[in-house]
Amino acid sequence: MRTVVITGGTGGLGTDVVRRLSMDYRCVVLGHAQADLTSEDSVRSAFESIGEIYGLVHLVGGWTGGTVRETALATWSACSPSTPPRRFSPRARRSRT
Numbered sequence: 193m194r195t196v197v198i199t200g201g202t203g204g205l206g207t208d209v210v211r212r213l214s215m216d217y218r219c220v221v222l223g224h225a226q227a228d229l230t231s232e233d234s235v236r237s238a239f240e241s242i243g244e245i246y247g248l249v250h251l252v253g254g255w256t257g258g259t260v261r262e263t264a265l266a267t268w269s270a271c272s273p274s275t276p277p278r279r280f281s282p283r284a285r286r287s288r289t
Contacts, residue, residue: 200251
C-alpha cells in the first residue's frame with residue numbers, strides 16, 4: 193500500500209481527509225510530536241523514518257478574516273508559517289538520491 197504523509201491531520205478538515213485517504217493509502221499523520229515542520233533536519237529525519245512516500249497533503253495553516261482581495265501577502269504567509277519548502281517534497285527527495 194502506498195504511503196501518504198499528512199500534516200495538520202488532527203484538525204477538523206485533517207481528520208476527514210485522513211479518514212477518506214485511509215481507504216486507499218497508508219496514512220502517516222506528521223504532527224508537532226513527530227517533527228518540527230520549520231526545521232529541515234527534523235522533517236528530513238521524519239521522512240526517512242517513514243520510508244517510501246507516495247504523496248504529501250499539507251493541511252497545517254491558520255485562519256484570517258476578510259476577502260481575498262483585501263488580504264495582504266504578509267497575512268497569507270503568517271497563516272502558514274510552517275509550509276515545507278519544495279526541497280521537502282518526496283519527488284525532490286527522490287531525485288537527489
